Amino acid sequence: MDVILFLVFALIAVVCAINVxxxxxxxxxxxSLVGVMGSLAVLYLLLGAEFIAAxxxxxxxxxxxxxxxxxxxxLNAGAETRKGRSYMVQLLGVPLLIAFLGLAAFFVQRMYGxxxxxxxxxxxxxxxxxxxxxxTTYLLPFEVTSLLILVAIVGAIVLARKEFD
Amino acid sequence: xxxxxxxxxxxxxxxxxxxxxxxxFLFRRNIITVFMSIELMLNAVNLSFVTFSxxxxxxxxxxxxxxxxxxxxxxxxVGLAIILTVFKNRGTLNIDDVDSxxx
Amino acid sequence: xxxxxxxxxxxxxxxxLVIFAVLMTTLAYLQWVERKVIAHxxxxxxxxxxxxxxxxxxxxxxxxxVTKEDLIPPYVNKVFYLMAxxxxxxxxxxxxxxxxxxxxxxxxxxxxWMQLTDLNIGVLxxxxxSSMGVYGIALAGWASNNKYSxxxxxxxxxxxxxxxxxxxxAIASPLLISNTLSLRKLVETQTGGIWHxxxxxxAQVVSFLIFxxxxxxxxxxxxxDLPEAENELVAGFHTEYSSxxxxxxxxxxxxxxxxxxxxxxxxxxxGWDAPWPAEYGSGLVPAAIFALCGLILLYHGRQGIxxxxxxxxxxxxxxxxxxxxxxxxxxxxxWLLPLFWFLAKTGAILxxxxxxxxxxxxxxxxxxxxxxxxxxxxxxMLNLLVTAFVxxxxxx
Numbered sequence: 001m002d003v004i005l006f007l008v009f010a011l012i013a014v015v016c017a018i019n020v021x022x023x024x025x026x027x028x029x030x031x032s033l034v035g036v037m038g039s040l041a042v043l044y045l046l047l048g049a050e051f052i053a054a055x056x057x058x059x060x061x062x063x064x065x066x067x068x069x070x071x072x073x074x075l076n077a078g079a080e081t082r083k084g085r086s087y088m089v090q091l092l093g094v095p096l097l098i099a100f101l102g103l104a105a106f107f108v109q110r111m112y113g114x115x116x117x118x119x120x121x122x123x124x125x126x127x128x129x130x131x132x133x134x135x136t137t138y139l140l141p142f143e144v145t146s147l148l149i150l151v152a153i154v155g156a157i158v159l160a161r162k163e164f165d
Numbered sequence: 166x167x168x169x170x171x172x173x174x175x176x177x178x179x180x181x182x183x184x185x186x187x188x189x190f191l192f193r194r195n196i197i198t199v200f201m202s203i204e205l206m207l208n209a210v211n212l213s214f215v216t217f218s219x220x221x222x223x224x225x226x227x228x229x230x231x232x233x234x235x236x237x238x239x240x241x242x243v244g245l246a247i248i249l250t251v252f253k254n255r256g257t258l259n260i261d262d263v264d265s266x267x268x
Numbered sequence: 269x270x271x272x273x274x275x276x277x278x279x280x281x282x283x284x285l286v287i288f289a290v291l292m293t294t295l296a297y298l299q300w301v302e303r304k305v306i307a308h309x310x311x312x313x314x315x316x317x318x319x320x321x322x323x324x325x326x327x328x329x330x331x332x333x334v335t336k337e338d339l340i341p342p343y344v345n346k347v348f349y350l351m352a353x354x355x356x357x358x359x360x361x362x363x364x365x366x367x368x369x370x371x372x373x374x375x376x377x378x379x380x381w382m383q384l385t386d387l388n389i390g391v392l393x394x395x396x397x398s399s400m401g402v403y404g405i406a407l408a409g410w411a412s413n414n415k416y417s418x419x420x421x422x423x424x425x426x427x428x429x430x431x432x433x434x435x436x437x438a439i440a441s442p443l444l445i446s447n448t449l450s451l452r453k454l455v456e457t458q459t460g461g462i463w464h465x466x467x468x469x470x471a472q473v474v475s476f477l478i479f480x481x482x483x484x485x486x487x488x489x490x491x492x493d494l495p496e497a498e499n500e501l502v503a504g505f506h507t508e509y510s511s512x513x514x515x516x517x518x519x520x521x522x523x524x525x526x527x528x529x530x531x532x533x534x535x536x537x538x539g540w541d542a543p544w545p546a547e548y549g550s551g552l553v554p555a556a557i558f559a560l561c562g563l564i565l566l567y568h569g570r571q572g573i574x575x576x577x578x579x580x581x582x583x584x585x586x587x588x589x590x591x592x593x594x595x596x597x598x599x600x601x602x603w604l605l606p607l608f609w610f611l612a613k614t615g616a617i618l619x620x621x622x623x624x625x626x627x628x629x630x631x632x633x634x635x636x637x638x639x640x641x642x643x644x645x646x647x648x649m650l651n652l653l654v655t656a657f658v659x660x661x662x663x664x
Contacts, residue, residue: 006170010178017182020205021189026197027348027410033201034403036182040208043175047219052227054392056211059234062399063429064204064241066406070425071245072197073410073418075252093191097184104180108173116169117219124224126388127449130231133224138232145235152239159246 002119005046009039026072030065037061048122051130175216182209196248196258200241207237279380284365287384291364295522296326302622309626320580336511341412344508348411353509353516356404360523363397366390367530368452370540370606382603383452390451391443394531395436398486402428404520405488405505412508420504423633427485427492430640435482437648438475441655442466442535455539465538474651476536478644480617483528485640487521490625492636529617530610537613540606554608555595562588 016035023029037060044053134142186209189202211230218226248258255263300315300322307314315322340349368383387393402425409421443449445466446457458465467476485492506517533539542550562585569581595604631639 002170003168006174010174013178014181014185017185017205020198020201021185021192026195026201029198029201031348031403031407033205036205037208040212043178043212044215046170047175047215049215049218049227049230050387050389051392052211052215052230054389054396055231055234057396058392058399059238060204060208062396062402062432064238066399066402066425066429067241067245068197068201069403069406069410070422070429071248073406073422073425075249075258076418090192093188097188101177101181101184105173105177108176108180109171112172112176112220115172115220117172117175118169122219122222124222125218125227127392129224130227133228134231137225138228141232145232149235149239152242156242156246159243159250 002046002117006043009042012036013039013043027069030068030072033068034061034065037065046119047117047125048120049125051125051127172216172220176213179209179212179216182206182212194259194261196251196260196263199260200244200248204237204241207233279378280384283380283384287364291361291523291526294526295519296330298522298526298618299329299518300326301618302625305619305622306626309623320576330515333511333515338511338513341508343413345411345413348407349508350513352404352408352411353513353520354404355407356401356520357516357523359397359401359404360520360527363394363527364523364530366393366451367527367534368455368539369610370603373603381452382607386450386452388448388450391439391449391454391535394451394527395432395439398524398527399428399432401520401524404517408509408517409505412505414508417505417507420507424488424505427488427636430637431482431485431492431644434478434640434644434648435486437645437652438479438482439531439535441475441652442470442472444652444655444659445470445472451534451539454534455541458538459541461541461545462538462543465536465541467536470655472536472651472655474647475655476532478648478651479532479536480620481644482640483532484621484624485636487524487528487621489521489525489621491628491631493630525618525621526614529614529621532617533610533613539613540610542605542609546605551601551605552596554605554612555592558588558592558595562586562592 013036016032016039019032020029020036023032037056041053041056041061044050044056183206186202186204186206189205190199193199193202211233214226214229214233216226218224218230251263252258257263303325304314304322315325318324318328340346365384366387368381368386370382372379373382405428406421406425409417409419409424412418442454446454448454448457458469463469466472484490506514509517542553544550565581565585565588569578569585594600595608
């Protein structure tokens with residue numbers, strides 16, 4: 001059951017990720033990316049990360065990607081024109097990519113080959129545990145990220161303003 | 166037939182997604198798509214974090230994922246504002262055309 | 269046979285079928301109720317011709333929508349054009365699956381919860397699914413290749429992102445009080461009468477109001493229905509849609525309304541908990557209400573003005589008296605009474621939705637955005653801070 005679930009959603013994730021790269025229109029890429037994020041959320045659930053799965057859908061798919069789609073729709077920019085592409089890159093890049101992935105898979109297999117993921121074995125991914133860790137061990141990074149967000153808000157408003165007076 | 170998913174499959178999937186993100190980042194010419202490739206890479210890394218969190222049976226990886234999400238949100242806000250400004254000033258989204266420092 | 273009855277999948281399938289059938293009927297009849305209520309606000313009879321008092325109107329609407337020509341306009345982006353209504357309706361119906369309608373129900377030997385599935389992150393699940401609902405509308409607006417649709421889609425995505433913030437903050441305060449994310453446990457912490465409900469016992473009136481306002485915006489209802497403002501944008505994002513694809517958007521809107529009403533009930537109004545304990549006679553209230561309705565109908569049936577009133581009023585009166593009788597049977601009281609209270613509270617909020625649609629004008633777009641960012645968001649933040657402070661003081 002777990003294996004089927006993993007295979008289905010891993011397949012969706014990979015196909016959508018390939019789609020992100022090969023689609024020429026940004027809105028198709030954006031929606032494929034939403035597909036990747038959704039299937040990753042299911043895989044997080046499989047790994048026992050309930051809170052992160054929900055946050056993934058709410059923050060990534062529900063907020064960040066909506067922002068992307070909003071900007072794409074606002075600019076209404078058409079599909080990307082294919083120009084100045086070197087075939088050399090594709091010719092060399094794709095085999096290199098596959099070779100790299102093969103190597104990575106091989107080493108990962110060697111290092112963690114015997115361990116398997118059992119659904120329900122890892123129970124510490126709930127909101128309670130995350131909250132406890134967030135406000136004790138990781139309190140300083142948490143406060144720093146709040147500063148980061150404040151800076152980002154100010155920056156975005158300054159950039160998006162109509163004129164600088 | 167396997168009864169449980171090996172942990173290495175998750176890590177391999179993460180590597181595949183990351184590689185696809187890199188490929189998108191290098192091959193694509195639309196700023197927004199390049200930006201989305203970065204998000205894809207971040208997502209791939211997040212999957213590794215959560216997987217390692219399972220491996221070490223500790224919640225730390227989830228916290229890292231959480232922080233990556235926060236940073237990604239901040240990055241998206243600023244990045245998209247920059248893209249809007251660039252499009253307003255240049256009328257193009259092709260990163261090859263935004264090279265005024267060159268000349 | 270027992271193994272089959274006890275099996276998880278069998279029970280789940282049965283529950284899913286029941287919930288699906290009831291939900292679909294409710295969606296159709298909510299439409300009828302809305303038309304009737306608005307008609308009465310405007311002193312019109314409303315749908316009247318199809319069946320007694322227009323009661324078969326939803327059926328006629330469904331037949332009309334199904335048999336209408338399914339038109340795909342030229343120059344649309346086909347894939348996304350077809351995907352958008354599908355996404356909208358899927359996301360709208362998905363969130364119903366975690367909403368509990370009542371406590372356990374016993375059918376013969378089987379005991380089960382009146383809920384499809386209980387997640388311990390149920391509230392987050394609903395937030396996540398409802399935030400995915402934006403895609404349906406945004407995509408519909410973009411794929412239609414029509415400037416009015418595009419404007420509607422843009423407006424709705426901006427509106428939904430903006431109102432999600434105060435909504436999430438408003439949801440956070442009752443969660444602080446109840447200290448759980450599971451919708452079922454949320455209700456269990458509020459049992460024991462109206463003074464235990466989060467809106468009174470937790471003093472969450474402000475966040476309840478913020479939640480309601482944000483809910484109106486999230487479901488694109490008047491006074492925040494700018495994505496589909498008829499007189500500015502023709503019909504907004506669904507201008508180019510016809511037949512069942514249009515119906516999908518319509519059903520998605522009503523399903524979203526039901527979801528947010530149920531959420532408000534569960535978070536603030538104590539779910540299926542009666543307003544006061546059963547030993548003071550709260551169990552008799554539904555029977556009394558239905559009996560009163562039945563008696564009024566019987567009384568009016570004697571002097572019916574219209575031709576059919578002489579027959580329809582007494583028939584409905586007897587039906588209502590029968591329902592009142594069912595509420596008094598001790599065997600079913602255990603699950604029927606909670607169900608009644610849950611539906612009554614949800615129905616009251618749904619009625620509020622319709623009532624406001626009948627009375628309020630539409631906001632201007634800049635007012636809409638200014639309202640959430642400059643008023644709702646700070647107030648929700650302040651409310652959350654105060655609630656957190658009080659909860660911290662109480663627990664320490």
